[in-house]
Amino acid sequence: MSHLSDFELIVLLVLLRLGDGAYGVPIAQEMQEQTKREAKLGSIYASLERMEKKGLVVSELGEPTKERGGRAKRYFHVTKQGMRQIRETQRTLARLWKGVPELEGGRS
């Protein structure tokens, strides 16, 4: 099982936070709020498409709306395999975190 990149992990965690309303605009908004950096929708979609091919997420199209120029929303959901990957990455990061004196006790 390959590990998730930082970006993929952030995207997956944002999908979990948003639940059923996870499509482009709120995903980018939430990422920006959490990371304090401008999120690029092109990068988010590229990452989501890669993860969809790996079976980590699934997507479905919503109804086209007027405020979107007649274009449909694409909703994303994390799959069971995606959840397993998140947990595996969390465990790996936790293992790496432990035993590093510089990072213990909240000191930098």
Next chain:
Amino acid sequence: MTKPESVEPPKLAKWLLERLSPQNEPLAGDLIEAFGRGRSYGWYWRQVFVAILIALPEHVRKHLTLFLYTATCSAVTSIAWYFMFPNAAHGSAFPRIFAVYARGYGIDWPWSFVYQIAFVTAFEAATVWAAVITCLAISHQLRLRNLLQAFPVVVVVLVISNVALPLFSGLLSNLQWFGWVIVSTPPAIAFILGNWKAKGSPGSLIKAKSV
């Protein structure tokens, strides 16, 4: 960058996104929605630029023949331009054309600059135009009306780039071979946009499988 209330996203950015990232309709919808909620023109352009940049390798892979043809044509244009000028190693490869260019040496500034830009543009437009016609003829899409509509696109791209490039001439001379790549880029862009326009239908460059 701020914008007035209830306005459309930048048309050019929207147009470029539809053509260069055509399979990503939800992304285009997200951008329109976010723009409608108060995002700036600058934000919209940055998002479109990144989306196009990400979609580019896929386009190149899908249309490798067209990409190689474009790269070859722009390289030939730059090489022909280089060999037109006589130097210590060789004379001009096109002495008659060079004689026309050399008339500009006797003109006072700023008209000498205008003459030079007009000459370079005409030179590049001729080669780009020949490349576009060849490409369309091979793909059986040659239409005179569309060709004439595409001509101003080619000329505008070349004029803008030929006016802009001398401003960075000092920088380009330090870049060595990469400077050549940059100098060869305007004919390539002019070819792509000219070819696109001349094919007549939106997204036809993307649909074309071969040249």
